Amino acid sequence: MSNPLLEIRDVTLGIGRTGPKIVKGANLAIAPGEIVGIVGESGSGKTMLGRAVLGLSPAPISMTAGEIYFKGAAYSGMSEPEMRALRGAGVTMVFQEPMTSLNPAMRIGRQLEEGLELHGNIGRKERKARMLDMLRRVGIADGERALAAYPHEFSGGMRQRIMIASAMLMRPALLVADEPTTALDAVTQRDVMDLLVDLTREFGTAVILISHDLPMVARYCSRIVVMQTGEIVEMGETAELLGAPKHDYTRKLLASLPMRASARALPETRPIVSVEKLKVDFAARSGLFGRGGVKHAVRDVSLDIRPGEVLAVVGGSGSGKTTLARVIAGLTGHQGGHVLFNGHGIRPGSAGYDDYRRNCQMVFQDPFSSLDPRMKVGALIAEGLQALHDVPSSEHAARVEKALESVALNASFASRFPHELSGGQRQRVAIARALIRRPSFVIADEAVSALDVTVRAQILKLLADLQSQFGFACLFITHDLSVVEQIADRVVVMHEGRIVEEGSRDEILDRPRHDYTRRLLSAIPVLDTTPAGGVELRWRTELGQGAKAFAD
Amino acid sequence: MRPVAPNLVIGLALTGLVGAMALLGAFWTPYDPLAMNFASRLAPPSWSYWLGTDEFGRDQLSRLMLGASASVKISILTVILAISSGTIIGIVSGFLRGWPDRIIMSLNDALLAFPGLLFALGLLAVLGANENGIILSLGLVYMSSVVRVVRGTVLSLREREFVEASYVMGNSLSFTMRRHILPNCIAPLTVLATSMCGWTLLAESALSFLGLGVAPPMPTWGNMLAGSRSFLDQAVWLVIFPGLTISLALLGINLLGDALRDRLDPRMRRRVG
CATH class of the missing domain: 3.40.50.300 (P-loop containing nucleotide triphosphate hydrolases)
Incomplete structure (x- = not known):
């Protein structure tokens, strides 16, 4: 120069x-x-x-x-x-x-x-x-x-x-x-x-x-x-x-850039989770005495998740996607509609409640706050077994070791505290804790957003591998469409509490119909591999119609 | 193994000394702490009376030792009472929220707003000025700050993801509380409990000073300090030694509290390499 x-x-x-x-x-x-x-x-x-x-x-x-x-x-x-x-x-x-x-x-x-x-x-x-x-x-x-x-x-x-x-x-x-x-x-x-x-x-x-x-x-x-x-x-x-x-x-x-996996064919079966006309309101207080305004976090949302399927829910902040996940996980109540798990309600006391609690697990966004800082990794993971009374406590240690192995951590991690682990290792522990019961349904709420790029790619790959190994259904909440590309079978796009678009992953990514989806897509590139082992990026235009509208 | 913190060593040494003094004082003292001997009244420290004698010729060392057992017993029992009742109320309040929380916290804030010593004085008038009365009234006064601390901790902990993860695993409310919430309250509670030991020692001294504590001739550190004020110009050792004992005991307890908090927090134990 x-x-x-x-x-x-x-x-x-x-x-x-x-x-x-x-x-x-x-x-x-x-x-x-x-x-x-x-x-x-x-x-x-x-x-x-x-x-x-x-x-x-x-x-x-x-x-x-x-x-x-x-x-x-x-x-x-x-x-x-x-x-x-x-x-x-x-x-x-x-x-x-x-x-x-x-x-x-x-x-x-x-x-x-x-x-x-x-x-x-x-x-x-x-x-x-x-x-x-x-x-x-x-x-x-x-x-x-x-x-x-x-x-x-x-x-x-x-x-x-x-x-x-x-x-x-x-x-x-x-x-x-x-x-x-x-x-x-x-x-x-x-x-x-x-x-x-x-x-x-x-x-x-x-x-x-x-x-x-x-x-x-x-x-x-x-x-x-x-x-x-x-x-x-x-x-x-x-x-x-x-x-x-x-x-x-x-x-x-x-x-570690997310590449699209090939589409899978899933059998048509009865849904494991079905959400009908779900409505969640929050009281929005304003001022000292709060003249009770209401914020509609989720409005008339209906969706089905079939066994073994990975459904991604995508949206910006405030779109209601996390609230939806929390309702399905039983952490937040709802004002209208209902959520069925294997055909039963999810409120405590309903017929299938035990089955629901056993089979519905969650991986949280922040691996720094989802693990109790006072407990060792072994005890944290074993906790998932303690609530089940059919696994004798003599088997716990062996099961914990196996669970650690499945997330590619060796057995010595059981005696460490969460603060001694890196973000990626913590998220592996959180995944092991969720999977030790062999649940049939897992909710992942922004499970990779807090991680570094290469670590994110590793954790996503781990999740995808475990998913095909154990065959659980997965609700994947994310704001990042490039993550969707890698692991989702089907995609739901949420905006301001409503579902604005729903379809198979390839449909949504290649033929988006709704403006909001197009705006989301214009922020992520299409990757083509080059013969020299690199990639070429192409960007979709926001206004483009149909699949092949790319900017230069 | 990391090096032992100096505050742990000094704190342990000082509280150990006070504890030993209290324990020994309950069974044996060099002289009879209550026996008057007018021949040797207001004697300065000497080989026969290490810390001198008071206006009735009683050996001050013996009285400090007997007083230690009374003062230590009062402060420990008061702290146990305040911490246990305050923790239970604080957890209930923080977990239930809504109207039970509002009622509990309004009452608690009213208690907090009242000057502590004045409130204890009022209670003592009803309960009677004796050991049990002091423990009950001071315990009640200090309970309100425990309630505040525990409720605040519980409120912030219950929103943490590991508590939610526990629900998702199907753990009951009471299990989650025992397993995840209570252990995480330990750090703030240790700090509070140790400083409370100090407050109780001081408050007991103050109450005795006002003549509402343990009645003479039974010695406590507080009433020894109180009784000595009329002899300040003739026998300064009567003020210095009880005062020094109280200060050293407080210093030891506070250092120990700091060190314990660091020890009890797993994050402080080993650092990421």
Whole structure:
């Protein structure tokens, strides 16, 4: 590159002078206006590299070797006031959590204005005009009202738009975006990214996009940098890197992208779970004395799940999908309609209640809170057997060992506490606990959303394997359509408490009829494998009709 | 094996010392703690009277030892009463929610709002100023804070996924409570119980000081401190030693409580490597 905007040369970041290295000898140059993605899993050092570009390495971490140049000027030669002048006007950052990166006690207007006051002499009127203009550009129509509002008055997506507005107000030459959309649902995620890319292109701002989400990075970046345990293992033009990956780790990342499994034929049988005209309302309190408004979480939902089938329920946040799962699991009551399990009601005392409790199990979203922190793994898993009185307690240890083996953990894990395990291992334990009874029906509520990409792929594969081995039916709740591609037989799409579309997986993914489904689908790529062992991504357009409508 | 925490060692040593003193004091003391000896009244610490004597010539060490058994017994029984009754009420309230919770918590808040010592004084007037009266009234006063802590913990625990997982497994309410909720209340309760031991020692001293505690000539740390105030200028050791004993006992109990909380929490036991 002849005249790079930013140059990272042999940068090593370590804890203290002699401690462990977080980033090892990174080299990267970024041209003006270029969008570069850095991908890697948690612990790969991508976030710390991004922080170093801002000259903001957190306390014990510092640059122990190498140099960063911004427009040819070395960071090490800059004084603290010069660094401050560089941040904001030259380099700026958008963080992952819009809730914590905006000050909850300050009005939006004050927070936006702060940066303008610090950098450059602009009059009060001019400042306000600029802020209103920027808010309009990020899609906030009523700018006056927004300036007077507090952060909590906005949704996650809106807050992230405000963060982007605040970063772009300075018209920086470089924007570091660290997982800017991870906390948002798929559709909002895409809207926010589109906005970020359009806006930076307009101002000629270069972007370093840090994310674990490879397809998302591939969609917006011209070049991709792959990091693993502190090292840059591969770097290249997007299409080239994806199509013909050279490094093993890149191949592993690509292999963990969800590929569509072939469709299965299931026999027509009596449904194991059938939900009819289900209605769930929540009392929505407002104010001190709460003039009881009602929120309709689930409205007139009917669906059947057949034995051995994997049914995915997809929707954004607030679509009612989790409430539906909780009603079927018996954790939440309902106001109308009914749920039948093997033809019987699921309320305590009904004829088939024992059969229902024995055969309906659940895997929760957050493996950090679904395991009692005071119990060892062995005891946690054995608990599933204790409520059954037909398994003698002398057999418990052997059954626990077998259950651990089935989720690919060795027997020594039985004597560990949950906090000693990684997220993926915990989720395996939660699965073992649910499966030790050999249930005929399992509910998985966002069971893989909290996990890293490669771990997510492993757990999904484990679930799919166990499902075909034990043949249980599964209700899979997710906001992520790419997960659906991998394991679902049938898909139900929920929006605002209702089912808007239902069909076989291939029908929904290839021939979506409802607008909402199309919007969901436009956020995930279609993957084609290339002869060189990589993948090619294609994106569906939101407005497209029928199966073969793809964007270029 | 990780190194033993210093607060555990110091806490154990101090509470052990007080415990030993109380135990020994119940059976044997160097002198008769109640026998007056006007020949040696207000004697300063010496080889024959290690901690000096009081205005009636009674040996202070012997009185502190006998007082320890009374004070320790009162504070332990009070804490047991407050913790057990408070835990039961707190769990019931947190689990049932709705109107039972509202009634229990209104009563409890009323109790909390009343100055504790004043309320105990009132109860003592009814129950009689003796050991049992002190235990009952202080136990009732401190119960209200246990109820608050337990109810809050239960409310947050019952929303956790591992409690829901227990229901999905078909476990009954009472089993879930014993298996998952109660053990997770232990950490906050240990901390509360140890600081409560301290409060009781202090409150017992204060009540004795006001003449509503254990009646003389039976010594407790509190009434020894109270009785010595008129001799401050002549016999400063009469104030120093009971005061020092109370402070050291409190320090020991609090250190032990901290250390116990760390020990009882499995997350603190071994770190992820």
